[in-house]
Amino acid sequence: MTALEVAVPAQAALGEGPTWDVRARRLIWVDVLGSRVHTYDPASGRRTVMTTEQHVGAAKPRAGGGLVVNLRDGVGLYGPTASGGSTGAGKVERTEGDEEGEGSDRTGGTFRWLHREPVPGRRANDAAVAPDGSLWCGTMRYDEAPGGGTLSRIAPDGTVHAILDDVAVSNGTGWSPDGRRVYYVDSPTRRIDVFGIADDGLPVDRRPFATVEDGSGFPDGLAVDADGCVWVALWDGGAVRRYTPDGALDRVIDLPVSRPTSCAFGGADLTDLYITTARTGLTAPHPMSGSLLVVPGAGKGLPQPEFAG
Numbered sequence: 001m002t003a004l005e006v007a008v009p010a011q012a013a014l015g016e017g018p019t020w021d022v023r024a025r026r027l028i029w030v031d032v033l034g035s036r037v038h039t040y041d042p043a044s045g046r047r048t049v050m051t052t053e054q055h056v057g058a059a060k061p062r063a064g065g066g067l068v069v070n071l072r073d074g075v076g077l078y079g080p081t082a083s084g085g086s087t088g089a090g091k092v093e094r095t096e097g098d099e100e101g102e103g104s105d106r107t108g109g110t111f112r113w114l115h116r117e118p119v120p121g122r123r124a125n126d127a128a129v130a131p132d133g134s135l136w137c138g139t140m141r142y143d144e145a146p147g148g149g150t151l152s153r154i155a156p157d158g159t160v161h162a163i164l165d166d167v168a169v170s171n172g173t174g175w176s177p178d179g180r181r182v183y184y185v186d187s188p189t190r191r192i193d194v195f196g197i198a199d200d201g202l203p204v205d206r207r208p209f210a211t212v213e214d215g216s217g218f219p220d221g222l223a224v225d226a227d228g229c230v231w232v233a234l235w236d237g238g239a240v241r242r243y244t245p246d247g248a249l250d251r252v253i254d255l256p257v258s259r260p261t262s263c264a265f266g267g268a269d270l271t272d273l274y275i276t277t278a279r280t281g282l283t284a285p286h287p288m289s290g291s292l293l294v295v296p297g298a299g300k301g302l303p304q305p306e307f308a309g
Contacts, residue, residue: 008040008047008292015276015290017058017126020266022303027266029276029292030056042267057124061306068307070124070137074116075154114158126221128173132201133308138170156309163203172222172232177302183209183230187218192232210247221262226300233260240275257289265301273298
């Protein structure tokens with residue numbers, strides 16, 4: 001394993017949700033409290049930033065182009081476009097490392113709500129696309145009150161199925177390589193839980209998979225690699241851990257930042273581990289806090305599915 005690097009220097013308040021877009025060959029990540037969707041192409045160095053009009057918990061690629069976004073008031077869809085400017089819900093703010101200039105990114109297209117359900121005091125948080133192309137999206141209260149958050153499954157046609165309605169801070173979600181298990185984090189529990197997947201694609205038989213001991217931080221976002229191991233970022237723990245499929249801890253990547261938020265494999269061969277970070281709530285954040293970090297050659301990831309809607 002090679003040394004930790006800064007992929008994108010940034011001052012994100014709450015970087016989150018890294019996802020490798022296989023088709024576009026770029027990484028997508030968000031600044032939740034900054035209401036921004038970032039993209040980064042490691043081959044060219046090209047970076048874009050798109051602003052949204054609400055806090056954004058996650059942004060994932062859609063089949064056919066564009067993004068599905070988990071926003072404060074619900075889940076919405078951006079369609080692809082070749083030009084920037086206002087879209088009614090977001091705009092391309094700047095494009096770096098690209099000769100076409102501002103607005104050349106295809107992210108900032110037309111917007112429409114797929115499912116809208118505003119709840120005062122609640123916002124979107126992490127989300128993930130399931131093997132069947134549905135979006136599993138989480139919410140939480142701004143005050144992180146227990147039971148104030150949810151986990152829902154949004155089908156491509158917008159049909160909503162409530163999975164959990166009593167979580168505190170809904171966070172990392174990821175599927176085993178065979179799609180028969182799903183891992184899930186409600187951060188204050190300090191656990192990564194695992195469910196079986198029924199024939200209808202919904203979770204059954206929730207049980208603890210791994211527990212983060214007191215004093216080592218809180219589990220946040222996660223990624224599942226090609227060997228079925230679970231990598232999880234530890235908020236206030238300054239590390240990313242890997243657990244084997246039987247729940248045993250077998251690797252720790254110590255970080256200079258105290259608040260890593262999530263991780264994802266990316267790059268042409270899906271061997272580079274990208275890590276999002278936060279600086280919110282820190283009185284003296286490390287200079288790397290808020291940046292997108294990368295550990296080249298950390299492992300072997302899985303291609304992530306696109307939202308089918």
